[in-house]
Amino acid sequence: MRRLPSLAAAVAAALLTGVAPTVADEPVRVEGLADWLAGAPGPDHAARAYPQYAQQKPSTPIRLMGVATLMGRLRLGDRPFIVDVRTYPEFLEAHLPDAVNIPLAEVEKRIGEFPRQGTVVLYRACPHHLASLASEKLYKAGYRNMYVLDEGIPGWARMGYPIEQGPPKAPRRTSLR
Numbered sequence: 076m077r078r079l080p081s082l083a084a085a086v087a088a089a090l091l092t093g094v095a096p097t098v099a100d101e102p103v104r105v106e107g108l109a110d111w112l113a114g115a116p117g118p119d120h121a122a123r124a125y126p127q128y129a130q131q132k133p134s135t136p137i138r139l140m141g142v143a144t145l146m147g148r149l150r151l152g153d154r155p156f157i158v159d160v161r162t163y164p165e166f167l168e169a170h171l172p173d174a175v176n177i178p179l180a181e182v183e184k185r186i187g188e189f190p191r192q193g194t195v196v197l198y199r200a201c202p203h204h205l206a207s208l209a210s211e212k213l214y215k216a217g218y219r220n221m222y223v224l225d226e227g228i229p230g231w232a233r234m235g236y237p238i239e240q241g242p243p244k245a246p247r248r249t250s251l252r
Contacts, residue, residue, distance in 0.1 A: 135214040137207045140196060140222035142230045148194075155194035159228075160209045169238045171198065171231060176243065179205050182212045189213060191220070198224035198231075 148155065157174040159166050166176040177185050179199075189195055195213070197206040206223040213221050224231070232238055 135211045137210050138222045139203070139225040141225050142234050142236065145196060145224060145231075146234070146236055153194070155196045155222075156190050157196045157198070158189070158209070159199065160197055160206050161199045165200075167241055169228060169232070169240055170243070171228065172237050172239050172244075174198075174239075174243065177209075179209050182209045183216075186213070186216050189218060189221075191218065193220065195221040196224055197221060198227045200227045200229055203227055 145155070145157075157171050159170050159174045159176050160179045160182065161176070162178050163176055166174075170176070175188070177188060195218070197209050197213075199206045203223045203225060206227065210221050210223050226233075228238075
């Protein structure tokens with residue numbers, strides 16, 4: 076059985092070498108990643124792109140999960156249901172491996188697609204305002220198993236974790252190990 080390096084060791088190695096390991100301990104180099112990160116949405120993106128949600132504030136508890144925590148759980152074999160709540164064109168640009176695209180505007184009508192057991196991780200770009208609104212919709216529908224990915228996809232990409240582009244791969248893998 077191959078022993079994976081600790082998350083702390085992986086982060087330290089990434090800081091020293093400038094290349095972050097993937098879960099397979101091989102460097103990840105996404106074509107155009109630096110350009111994508113440089114153009115990642117800023118704090119005012121949500122207000123411009125989604126004016127209908129700009130003034131809404133979640134009224135229910137929101138639990139955050141850091142990107143390093145999510146990767147650590149994936150490395151240990153945990154398989155949360157990862158949901159990208161951005162629009163489909165944004166999802167096609169870049170998304171987390173095995174993520175499902177359920178845009179915020181469709182969360183209520185697609186509520187049956189969310190599992191009631193296990194962990195649900197919702198994300199979009201920073202800030203996590205819109206993912207928090209999706210979490211609130213699930214909370215109001217009786218779900219209590221969801222987290223919002225703190226720092227969203229830009230934070231995930233900055234850590235050098237794997238990013239996929241294009242339509243989702245099917246079927247959903249059971250492990251990233």
